[in-house]
Amino acid sequence: LQTLPGKVSFSGMHVLQKLCVTECGLTTMAGVTNCPQLTHLDLSHNAITRIEPAVFMKLPRLKTLWLNENRIRRIEGLEPLTNLKTLWMAKNQLTGIYDSLEKTVALEELNLAGNKIGHFKDIPALARMDKLTSLAFSEPHFGENPVCALCNYSTYCLFHLQQLKVLDANNIADEARQLAEATFMKKKMYYNMRIKTLKRNTSNVI
Template sequence: MQDSESISVNGGEDKDFVVVERPTARVVLPANGNGADVNGDTDDESHEDEEQGEVGEGDYLEDFPDDTEDLELIHARLSSLTCLRLERFGNYLKKLCLRQNAVSQLDPEVFGVLKKLEELDLYDNKIKTVGEALNELTNLTTLDLSFNLLRNVPEGISHLTSLKTVYFVQNRISKITSLESLGTTLRSLELGGNRIRHIEGLEALVNLEELWLGKNKLSKLESNRITKIEGLEMLVNLEELYLSHNGIERLEGLENNLKLKTLDLGTNFIPSIESISHLTSLEELWLNGNKIPTLQELEPQLQSIPTLETIYLEGNPCQQAEGANYRRKIALALPQVKQIDATYVKLP
């Protein structure tokens, strides 16, 4: 139901002023008329309709005023947005959340009128293509298309020139494309859990600060591994980089990423940490689940990084080789470190 609208009036000697908190709609759709309620309780005959996300006819947002700025319709079994009559909110709507529904197609006529929209959340639906549906959303700053069925980065994203944050987690994307026009605005890009084999198509994103590429297929096809990290040379403002669960063999290719604060390379094939001492802004380093055999090289490579506070090395051969002395030896070699794996450092 709609959150109550609060109005406060302050009197003054010359004039009064009114502050209005715009209404936010957190919508719970009624039973769809075929025996299924919004909590998922169904009889046997209604099960198929529920899986298809049918909610029946009617204007489910009729109780909400035209100037509603925030709409949330989560897990509402929506397969079509036509019944919502979203065009009515076109002059005011800034946030639209449609998480965990069954939406498979995005209609340009529905989204084309929502030109004030700043945040669009379509997490966990059944979207395969976006087409031109979002092309008019030039004020959009955040877009979440995670857990859908996308095979490509939507070409239409090039029209969304105000985008700062984009989520494409857990789709079927195999190649990074169509991001060139977002070079000056995009700050955060999440592409984890896809099928990407090469880091490419990022050259224009010179202001990117956060990049997630974990759980992809970064490797050379002939060896199922990648000898070093490539494709990040132009990302000079990158502060957080997540490349865990790939096929990376060498900790190289980060020569220009001097602003890195968080580097996650967990669960790869890295045998040493050479070529990292230049990352003097680094605060967190994740190397758990790699192939580092000993702790001997830690001190010369990492002691010159005064900002380093957290390091993850568990699951490497060096942990087993050192046994009970593993964390103590790291703490003595790197006195600036405050956390080793999930344990805070406590030395006498």
């Protein structure tokens, strides 16, 4: 399969369940729509820049999707994948998660290591995914996101994502979760007090 061109069609493969097309310079995912029985799809190490919205409409059985080391800038078009359990999009060009995963209700493992995500604001949305037990923003092979360098990164993740059992390839101990909860609540109380003090001082000045 190493000689496949940038655009490829898999017509006639209606019973195919697993497909791996890596390091072929693929620029589009359109051809996989001809494989309605797919449960595992690996398109890692290619040149894909976006997920075309219609690609997964005909892949309702897909459970594992690997799109590592492409050039994808946004997570999109995954709404039809209600049976998806594993999603790896490490080492792309993602800058956020937004609400792109709210329909992937069966997702258990999400790897976004080595991207460009640099803020906390998308993390609480993952709390609605109650089956998500493994999350990676950092991973030895793919590297980390800028968000991992922010103060209290682990504390923030552990506090908001109570369903997690593994964070950044490390098992989460009960002690670590309890410490994260205690630390988060202390900081929340501290900042609330600071806000009240500032408001009071501002009122006195006015």
